[in-house]
Amino acid sequence: MSRTDIILKRLLKLHPKLIDLTLDRVERLLDDLGRPQDRLPPTIHVAGTNGKCSVIAFLRASLEAAGHATHVYTSPHLVRFNERIRLAGDLVETRRLNSALEHCEAVNDGRPITYFEITTAAALMLFAEDPADYLLLETGLGGRLDATNVVARPLGTIITPISIDHTSFLGDTIESIAAEKAGILKPGSPAVIGRQRDEARDVIEARCAALGIVPFVAGRDFDGYAQAGRLVYQDNSRLDDLPLPRLIGAHQVDNAVLAAAAIRHLGLPVDESALGEGLKSARAPARLSRLDEPLAALLPRGSELWLDGAHNPAGAEALTRALADMNERRSMPLSVIAGMMGGKAAGEFFRFFRGLANQIVTVPIPGESGALPAGPLAQTARAAGLEARAARGVPSALRSIGGTRARRVVICGSLYLAGSVLKLSKTPPD
Numbered sequence: 001m002s003r004t005d006i007i008l009k010r011l012l013k014l015h016p017k018l019i020d021l022t023l024d025r026v027e028r029l030l031d032d033l034g035r036p037q038d039r040l041p042p043t044i045h046v047a048g049t050n051g052k053c054s055v056i057a058f059l060r061a062s063l064e065a066a067g068h069a070t071h072v073y074t075s076p077h078l079v080r081f082n083e084r085i086r087l088a089g090d091l092v093e094t095r096r097l098n099s100a101l102e103h104c105e106a107v108n109d110g111r112p113i114t115y116f117e118i119t120t121a122a123a124l125m126l127f128a129e130d131p132a133d134y135l136l137l138e139t140g141l142g143g144r145l146d147a148t149n150v151v152a153r154p155l156g157t158i159i160t161p162i163s164i165d166h167t168s169f170l171g172d173t174i175e176s177i178a179a180e181k182a183g184i185l186k187p188g189s190p191a192v193i194g195r196q197r198d199e200a201r202d203v204i205e206a207r208c209a210a211l212g213i214v215p216f217v218a219g220r221d222f223d224g225y226a227q228a229g230r231l232v233y234q235d236n237s238r239l240d241d242l243p244l245p246r247l248i249g250a251h252q253v254d255n256a257v258l259a260a261a262a263i264r265h266l267g268l269p270v271d272e273s274a275l276g277e278g279l280k281s282a283r284a285p286a287r288l289s290r291l292d293e294p295l296a297a298l299l300p301r302g303s304e305l306w307l308d309g310a311h312n313p314a315g316a317e318a319l320t321r322a323l324a325d326m327n328e329r330r331s332m333p334l335s336v337i338a339g340m341m342g343g344k345a346a347g348e349f350f351r352f353f354r355g356l357a358n359q360i361v362t363v364p365i366p367g368e369s370g371a372l373p374a375g376p377l378a379q380t381a382r383a384a385g386l387e388a389r390a391a392r393g394v395p396s397a398l399r400s401i402g403g404t405r406a407r408r409v410v411i412c413g414s415l416y417l418a419g420s421v422l423k424l425s426k427t428p429p430d
Contacts, residue, residue: 037124
């Protein structure tokens with residue numbers, strides 16, 4: 001176990017609950033740390049159910065293509081905790097990360113605080129110490145009571161599409177979840193709103209009106225689409241002809257358009273050339289990423305192995321649309337290897353694969369006590385109308401697919417599962 005892992009294990013013991021939404025504890029610790037949240041670079045705060053990481057990836061790549069040093073905070077990590085904190089383009093160095101975590105631990109002095117709260121405080125301290133032109137700050141869960149929601153006046157806010165997820169913490173309706181996400185909106189900070197269901201958009205716009213914000217809304221104030229191998233972005237003042245994003249799937253076109261809208265509406269100094277370069281170069285691990293050896297070697301010759309972090313019904317819908325598009329270009333039988341955490345709408349997740357996947361193989365998620373056992377998860381997939389069976393792990397699931405015909409295989413269901421797969425494939429995110 002690394003020193004970082006030892007420190008993080010200690011921090012997990014500071015609060016009996018992994019998730020306990022409130023701002024009291026993190027604000028108290030930040031006060032004791034000298035309020036680093038007041039010394040951050042211009043900050044863009046991003047909330048939503050799906051697409052946050054991809055939108056941030058497009059923004060980061062575009063800002064860096066334009067020559068701007070950019071801090072980034074995302075979660076969860078896939079392989080190493082360092083992935084959560086990027087300082088002016090580079091992942092935080094391990095020695096410096098450990099020092100920041102231990103300093104926050106000492107200042108906290110044993111008082112109750114959640115893992116995400118204290119690690120977010122450490123990240124904010126690091127961001128305040130290093131100069132940069134911008135900070136891209138992703139919420140962990142929800143928005144209103146998320147530990148990242150401590151920046152009094154961000155440069156701007158972005159809300160990506162909202163769907164049902166984390167119902168035990170955010171509520172079981174689109175309206176209640178949208179209200180939590182809209183908690184990141186701040187008076188005087190422009191807001192860019194991704195494509196939403198009507199009931200979510202109504203809640204967000206009502207909150208904007210209460211704060212005196214005129215939001216920039218997808219489908220009304222800006223839009224974009226793929227056409228003839230290009231991405232067309234348009235709003236009320238411009239029309240851009242851009243390259244299609246590097247990230248795969250129609251949902252990534254929507255994410256790229258949202259990032260472009262944020263650049264335009266927030267007045268970021270990124271010209272059309274840098275934006276195009278950003279769309280072409282953005283990287284987001286476990287967002288429909290192709291895997292090669294050693295895991296792909298366990299499949300029949302000519303097969304394709306893909307990894308995706310889809311973990312809720314909206315994510316499954318986006319993933320299956322992308323897989324259907326792949327199948328139109330090259331028809332192959334589809335197998336799905338899935339592992340999921342508890343509390344997810346697994347039945348609804350699997351229903352999107354009906355008529356597309358030939359088989360589902362469920363697996364446990366290594367090291368995650370809150371993961372659903374493979375056997376009951378397979379039963380859920382069968383109840384959703386799919387052929388399904390359980391396996392001991394990803395390698396055994398790949399071997400069990402069998403046959404000699406080339407197949408397309410996608411591993412999905414959890415970012416925690418994606419992280420374990422990246423460890424097995426020896427391809428850690430950079």
